[in-house]
Amino acid sequence: MDSMTLIAIASIVTAGLTIALGSIGPALGEGRAVATALSALAQQPDVATTITRTLFVGLAMIESIAIYCFVVSMILIFANPFWNHVIAQSAAR
Amino acid sequence: MHLSPDEMILWQHGPLKLNGTILFTWGLMAALAIGSKLITRKLSSDLQPSRWQSLLEIIVTGIEGQLAEVGLREPKRYIGFVGTLFLLIAAASICTVIPGYEPPTGSLSTTAALALCVFVAVPYYGIEEEGLAAYLKSYAEPTVLMLPFNLISELSRTLALAVRLFGNMMSGTMILAILLTITPFIFPIVMSALGLLTGMVQAYIFSVLAAVYIAAATRRRDPGAVRRSRS
Numbered sequence: 001m002d003s004m005t006l007i008a009i010a011s012i013v014t015a016g017l018t019i020a021l022g023s024i025g026p027a028l029g030e031g032r033a034v035a036t037a038l039s040a041l042a043q044q045p046d047v048a049t050t051i052t053r054t055l056f057v058g059l060a061m062i063e064s065i066a067i068y069c070f071v072v073s074m075i076l077i078f079a080n081p082f083w084n085h086v087i088a089q090s091a092a093r
Numbered sequence: 094m095h096l097s098p099d100e101m102i103l104w105q106h107g108p109l110k111l112n113g114t115i116l117f118t119w120g121l122m123a124a125l126a127i128g129s130k131l132i133t134r135k136l137s138s139d140l141q142p143s144r145w146q147s148l149l150e151i152i153v154t155g156i157e158g159q160l161a162e163v164g165l166r167e168p169k170r171y172i173g174f175v176g177t178l179f180l181l182i183a184a185a186s187i188c189t190v191i192p193g194y195e196p197p198t199g200s201l202s203t204t205a206a207l208a209l210c211v212f213v214a215v216p217y218y219g220i221e222e223e224g225l226a227a228y229l230k231s232y233a234e235p236t237v238l239m240l241p242f243n244l245i246s247e248l249s250r251t252l253a254l255a256v257r258l259f260g261n262m263m264s265g266t267m268i269l270a271i272l273l274t275i276t277p278f279i280f281p282i283v284m285s286a287l288g289l290l291t292g293m294v295q296a297y298i299f300s301v302l303a304a305v306y307i308a309a310a311t312r313r314r315d316p317g318a319v320r321r322s323r324s
Contacts (some may be wrong), residue, residue, distance in 0.1 A: 053162075060298040064253060067260035074267065 004086050011080050015073035022069025029062045097200040097263060117197040121184050152180070156300075163301055164308040171307055174214055178207060179300035186262065186292020189285065196292070199262040201255065208255035211303045212247070219310030228310070254302060261295045 037055040041048055098113030105111070132145040142150070156176045160168035185196045197203045219228040232243045265288035272281045 050162075056294055057298055057301055060257070060294060064257040064260070067257060067264065070264055071256060071260045074263070 004090065007080075007082050007086055011076045011083060015076040018069050018073040018076070022072075023066045026062050026066040029065075030059055033058055033062060098195040098197060099200045099202065101195065113195055114197045114200040114203055117185075117188075117194065118203060121181060121188065121197065125180060125184060159301070160304050163304045165304055165311075171218070171304065174210075175300045175304050175307070178210070178303055179296050182207070182258065182296035182299055183293060186289065186296060189265075189288060189292065195266060196262045198258055198295075199266055201259045204255040204259040204262075207258070207299070208251045211254060211306065212251040214303070215247075215306045215310045218307050222311040231310070250302075250306070254299065258295055258299055261291055265291060 033055065037051055040051050044051070098117060101113030103111050103113065103116060129149065132143075132149055135143075136146060137143070153172070153176070156179060157168045157172055160171060160175060165171055182198055185198045188194050189196055198207075216228065219231070223231070233240050234243075265285075268284055269281055269288070272284055
């Protein structure tokens with residue numbers, strides 16, 4: 001196996017693992033946040049707007065963790081610097 | 094398939110490039126600026142203002158109310174900055190209903206520029222409100238040991254602002270492109286409707302976070318001062 005194949009294998013597998021493992025935590029966190037917000041809404045319907053606003057901001061903050069993982073995996077697939085380096089080297093050869 | 098509108102090069106002359114990001118950003122800026130100029134040219138205080146004037150009034154008072162709820166005490170001072178951020182990002186994501194358009198916020202350059210504006214604006218407002226010494230002192234609170242952590246948090250939240258917006262907008266267009274190759278008919282429409290919702294939520298979150306950072310930088314530590322300014 002030459003280095004090109006190794007880099008391809010490593011990037012693809014890492015991209016999949018990044019998004020797979022990286023979405024576990026945010027998924028659990030979002031579930032907890034929504035469940036707590038729902039019970040808070042059931043107890044105090046008067047402050048529904050505040051709870052919903054805070055919930056949305058919080059959800060987006062939690063979700064951004066998963067988005068970071070998504071960005072990293074997209075970089076690994078579409079804009080991989082190591083891959084581009086290898087391509088440039090083999091083109092020069 | 095391309096990752097961002099940066100790669101959409103429309104015109105090139107030597108080192109000068111006109112890519113999709115620049116074109117769409119300037120188009121949005123022109124539409125927003127010229128539109129509001131045209132509307133505000135003939136403002137009236139009649140009982141029945143024109144439709145467009147009512148629209149602008151709803152937007153401005155809505156943003157002002159949200160800023161006040163977040164904790165800024167004088168929302169009128171900050172509405173120029175935070176409101177512009179919100180309107181630009183919201184317009185950028187709403188315009189995705191136009192065919193051939195790609196949101197300029199799907200490019201890391203745009204979002205990094207917006208986040209850098211927040212990065213500069215927070216100390217600016219903080220120094221203006223509290224004075225240079227008091228603002229710098231807020232970095233060393235509660236103890237001097239926290240100084241490096243405060244500095245790191247300043248940098249990392251700027252990075253997080255940029256990457257969060259970029260990732261959300263980029264993932265929207267990316268999912269659409271992937272779905273178009275798998276299920277070309279109904280499903281991409283549902284996902285683009287969801288993309289509109291996430292775009293609005295991201296615009297809201299970006300501006301609310303900017304407002305929260307500004308509020309944290311301009312909050313006076315002395316409780317007596319707050320009481321005096323309230324009364």
